[in-house]
Amino acid sequence: QKEVEQDPGPLSVPEGAIVSLNCTYSNSAFQYFMWYRQYSRKGPELLMYTYSSGNKEDGRFTAQVDKSSKYISLFIRDSQPSDSATYLCAMDSSYKLIFGSGTRLLVRP
Amino acid sequence: DTGVSQNPRHKITKRGQNVTFRCDPISEHNRLYWYRQTLGQGPEFLTYFQNEAQLEKSRLLSDRFSAERPKGSFSTLEIQRTEQGDSAMYLCASSSDRVGEEKLFFGSGTQLSVL
Numbered sequence: 432q433k434e435v436e437q438d439p440g441p442l443s444v445p446e447g448a449i450v451s452l453n454c455t456y457s458n459s460a461f462q463y464f465m466w467y468r469q470y471s472r473k474g475p476e477l478l479m480y481t482y483s484s485g486n487k488e489d490g491r492f493t494a495q496v497d498k499s500s501k502y503i504s505l506f507i508r509d510s511q512p513s514d515s516a517t518y519l520c521a522m523d524s525s526y527k528l529i530f531g532s533g534t535r536l537l538v539r540p
Numbered sequence: 541d542t543g544v545s546q547n548p549r550h551k552i553t554k555r556g557q558n559v560t561f562r563c564d565p566i567s568e569h570n571r572l573y574w575y576r577q578t579l580g581q582g583p584e585f586l587t588y589f590q591n592e593a594q595l596e597k598s599r600l601l602s603d604r605f606s607a608e609r610p611k612g613s614f615s616t617l618e619i620q621r622t623e624q625g626d627s628a629m630y631l632c633a634s635s636s637d638r639v640g641e642e643k644l645f646f647g648s649g650t651q652l653s654v655l
Contacts, residue, residue, distance in 0.1 A: 439580065463642070465644075467646075472649075473648055474544075474633075474646035474648045474649045475583065475646045477645065519582050519583075526595075527585045527588055527596070528583075529585075530583050530584075531582050532582050533580075533581070
């Protein structure tokens with residue numbers, strides 16, 4: 432079993448939909464939780480960075496962490512075609528990150 | 541542009557050849573990381589530098605791989621006697637070690653194809 436599990440998708444939604452992306456993890460020592468967006472043939476771009484349980488909002492993006500369930504989510508409101516990318520969750524293990532395998536998102540115009 | 545810079549962007553080589561990649565981190569960052577990413581997978585940790593000191597190497601990093609960061613600034617990753625299984629995107633990232641500022645910022649990667 433991987434330390435971080437993420438549904439690979441693809442997830443296809445119409446423009447304007449609310450998107451929910453999720454990851455589960457097994458290591459209760461993780462403290463920092465991140466979401467990265469990766470366009471094709473590009474490096475990952477940091478979207479959200481949260482510490483411990485709770486919600487964090489930034490524009491159309493909301494990150495949610497539930498440490499008791501070992502479950503994190505990223506919500507995208509009013510999704511746009513430009514949001515079409517692979518979304519990677521990541522968690523810290525000391526100074527290095529453990530990534531999920533990524534979820535491909537396609538937002539249809 | 542003050543982001544993480546990687547060169548070359550693409551490298552095609554024949555099996556058995558040596559290749560070297562370069563990474564220039566964000567200038568004020570003293571931590572530098574190398575990751576490898578294959579199609580459909582998330583990045584996997586390879587190695588980590590704090591300034592010029594290489595503090596950890598993953599078991600993924602065989603003895604054909606060597607990384608250096610000679611002056612605590614740019615870093616190189618060399619692969620000797622390349623194999624087809626080395627084909628992947630090699631990503632470099634950097635971060636600060638200040639508390640609360642440990643976010644990793646990635647470069648665009650070097651895509652390696654071993655024929």
